[in-house]
Amino acid sequence: MNGCVSAAAFLALSISSLAQSGVTRANLQQSMGFEDQKGLALTGWYGGPPETFAADNTVHHSGQWAVRLQRDDKSTETFSVITRSLPIDFKGGSVELRGWFRLQDVSGNAALWMRQDGGGQMLSLENMDSQQVKGTRDWAQYSITLPINPTAEKLFFGVILAGKGTLWADDLELMVDGKPIAEAAALPGLPEDHDFDSGSRIAVDKLTPTQISNLATLARVWGFLKYHHPAITSGQRHWDYDLLRILPAILAAPDRDHANDALLNWIDKLGLSACSVCFSAPSGDLDIKPPLEWIHDRKLLGAPLSQRLESIYANRTGKQFYVSLMPGVGNPEFRHELAYPQISFPDSGYQLLALIRWWNILQYWAPDREVAGQNWPAVLEFFIPTLALAKDKTAYQLALFELIAKANDTHANLWSSLDARPPVGECALPIKLRFVDNKPAIYRLDSADSTFQPGDILDTFDGVSIQSLIDKWEIYYADSNSAARQRDLAASLTRGACGPVSVEVTREGRPVQIQTVRIKTKQEWATHDQPGDTFRLLSLQVAYLKLSTIKAADLPAYFEKAKNTKGIIIDIRNYPSEFMPFALGAYFATRPTPFAVFSHADLANPGAFQFGDAVSIPPGPVHYSGKIVILVDETSQSQAEYTAMALRAMPNAAVIGSTTAGADGNVSSIDLPGQLKTMISGLGVFFPDHRPTQRIGIIPDVVVKPTIQGLAAGRDEVLETAVHLIEWTRVDSSKIR
Known part of the structure; x- marks a missing residue:
């Protein structure tokens, strides 16, 4: 296609849509025809650039609404897209996407597109590349088809417009083997189990040290089985409800031996077959290994229970039901974790479930669990009574806030309950x-x-x-x-x-x-950059560029204005408005420049994280040869820190300011009982020599912090220092202000 969109671009363009919730095959169709729109801002779809698409109630194929994608010379990126996603929880031979298009002066290509992902990667893609739909055309129906891959986990689909022009799309349909997708037969999911839909029926008003210790062992065994036993990793058990079933027996056990016997009997009822394809222990360039020494602890577990866990570990299948990896990125996605919005509090069983679910996710799927600096078994035991005995929802939420804080991860927090x-x-x-x-x-x-x-x-x-x-x-x-x-x-x-x-x-x-x-007043994310224009010349020698309002499309004009300056200040005391490491770094790199390495989870070895290859910035056609001064502080987090890492790797670059937030890597969302939500940093982010960034942040080359006197005078002492380092002259602060 003209303005062709690469497979790599398709792999990345829809990652944000994975956050989509509440979409099922049964309730999808109305939004496919765009008749659920409430206004011109398109609802129910994800995409970008955001200024290039909208709902349209004046031009439509049927009903009252369509979607309009419109691009011109000022549009950012090379294409515009809208997208949705669905879990592939249905059976069939092929899936078809149909839709009606109207075009006006399309120079590139208008297309339907579909993509299947599984195991953290793209499996197949269709984007009408061969049909070359362009120019001006009246309403007509188009379609694309993909064979359903038996290993696929997620289906992405939508509409794309490359080049310039206007595209209207309406009356989209998803079909499986020629029938509406809502009628497709379902794949096996969580088994039918409604024993605890209205509550756990477990009430705890006090806990003895023995009960706390036994509950901690249960929590560890339950999490181990969840990610290792074939009956659970294949989705044969409603594992939350199995926890609620075994809890009364553990609470009633008079000592450790009786509790361990109950666990052993519980496990034996699951059965275990010898693996046909067995997995070896993790090896290679590892960051951290699975935290499994405890399964060999005969004193804690007793010989029979310990041996049973060792056998399960040796016969793990490598599959996972409750977790998968985000396509194209590799951070964990916690599938099938239910939020139980109907639960009333207090409910000791569900409150313990929240603790045990979160704690085990941290043990097996958090790349930064060791960097957190916690004695995790002690954390588990400490919070068992705190969560179990919380007397109402407010106490429950506060206990979770305190628990989640133990991760020492700025991406965490109980985001659903900040009030x-x-x-x-x-x-x-x-x-x-x-x-x-x-x-x-x-x-x-x-x-x-x-x-x-x-x-x-x-x-x-x-x-x-x-x-x-x-x-x-x-x-x-x-x-x-x-x-x-x-x-x-x-x-x-x-x-x-x-x-x-x-x-x-x-x-x-x-x-x-x-x-x-x-x-x-509205609580807002703090920024410490300069108010006013995104780009400006502070003097004939110094350019200033802040990333809080940056647009990649404006970079050529900015660097044309900055080409004769002695240095440029990149202000990242903010959160960048667009993803900039590669677009901006290309102006500074003289050769492919590595700047970061990620560590990824291993589905076959829960708890292991493996280093990947270094990520590099390639040089672009235009090179800026002046000094680069990067401003950071505590408002620089995640994408801002990643951008600072990329720019710091460039020649003539230095970082000025103070400690950043120390939370990088794509986030993974976690649902908790009561329809609560938290997150973790889902990838480990390191410098190419494997120095960590989590908690440490980006350490400035020159540490400069604001002073009380500077605040009172309205000065930006960090920016003043940056100007001084470029000009090597005393800075007149009034010129900066």
Whole structure:
């Protein structure tokens, strides 16, 4: 096709759609005809660039709505796409995608597309490459077909427009062997089991040390079986409900031996066949090995139970039912983990299930579990009574916040329940805080009210020490390092009940009492870059480019303006608006430049993570030869840190600022009982020499932190230092401001 979209691009273009939820074969068809739209913003579909597609209620094939993809000279990327995804939980020989198109002045190609993925990679792709649908055409129906791959796990499909022009699409249909996909026979999934749909029927009001120890052993055995025993890895058991069935026997066991006997009997009922294709222990370039020494502990388990677990490990099949790998990326996707939205709390059984599910995911599928620095068996035992005895949903959520914080992963947190994390309240002071020398200081005002001033240090709320509140609340903040934790606390610290509050601040070394009011305000992600234009010349010698509003399509114009400068400042004290490592790095690389290595989970060896090959930046056709100064701080996280790694690897590059958030790698989402949701960093991210980045972050070459005096004066001391390093002259801060 003109403006051909490569298979590699297709492999990456739909990864975000994996977050899609609530889509089933039964409820799909209405959205395939776009009749569920509520307005011009397209709902139910994912894609990009976002400004190039929308719902359309003026041009449509039938009904009231269609989708319009429209591209011109200003459009970013080389193509526009909309996409959906479905699990391949149906039987059949082939799957067909049909749809009606209308075209106007399409220079590239208009296409339906489908893709099947399995085992973390693309298995097959069809994108109408041979049909060459372009130009101006009236409504006509098109179709594509793929044979269903027996190993496929996910189906992606949608509409794509390459080049320029306008494409309308409507009345899409998915067919399996000529029949609507909703009528296709289902593949075996979770077995029919409704024993605990309305609750676990387990109530715990106290726990003895023996019960806690036995529950910890149950948790470890249950997780081991979940990812190793063929009856569970093949999806033959509703494993959550099996946990709820065995819990009463473990709670009733008077000692360790009786509990271990109950576990042994439970396992024997599952049966075990010798493997036809057996897997050896993980080998090669490993980052971490499976945490399985405990299955050989005869003192803990007794000889019979230990031997049974060893036999299961030797006969594992390498398949997984509850986890797969994200296509094209390789971070874990936790399939078939149910959220149980109907559960009422307290429910000790489901609360323990939340702990045990999360803890085992950390043990087997978190690449950074060792970097977290925890004694994980001790964490499990500590939180068993905390979760089991939580008296209501609020207590349950707070216990999960505290548990998840043990991962020391800024990607974590109980994202579904941030309103329940202290301090609670829908109102806040109209100020922006950041920690300077471990003290919360004002760096920006959200209104013209002169009650507060930049540089004020907060000391008390209504007579209560700010530090005592921080000490009380910080256990609920899941962050990789103290810089990120202080950033997140700063964003929430003034929240509380709406209305008057008395605040004491330190201003220029003196205490100042302020009577003010908390008001309704939206909590926003902090950035410390410069307001104003994305690109500017700070002087004839220094260019400035911030990534919070960057567009890859604008890079040629920016570098044309910067070509005669002595250096360029790349400000990543923010979250980039587009994925920039390769597009931006190509202007600086003089040869293929490696900058990162990932570690990936091994489905056949749960708990093992293997290093992959180094990721490199290829040089582009235009080269910028000046100095490169990269600005980072605690607001630089994940994609921002990855971008900093890429740019730092370039010639003449240096990083200035302070410690970044220390959480890189694609995230993996985890559902927990009560329709709660958390995440983990799903990939290990390292420098090419295997130095880790998780928790450590990107260490600056030149450490520069803001000062109270600088905040009060409205200075950006980090940026001033960057300009000085390029020009080697004293910087006039008023020019930067």
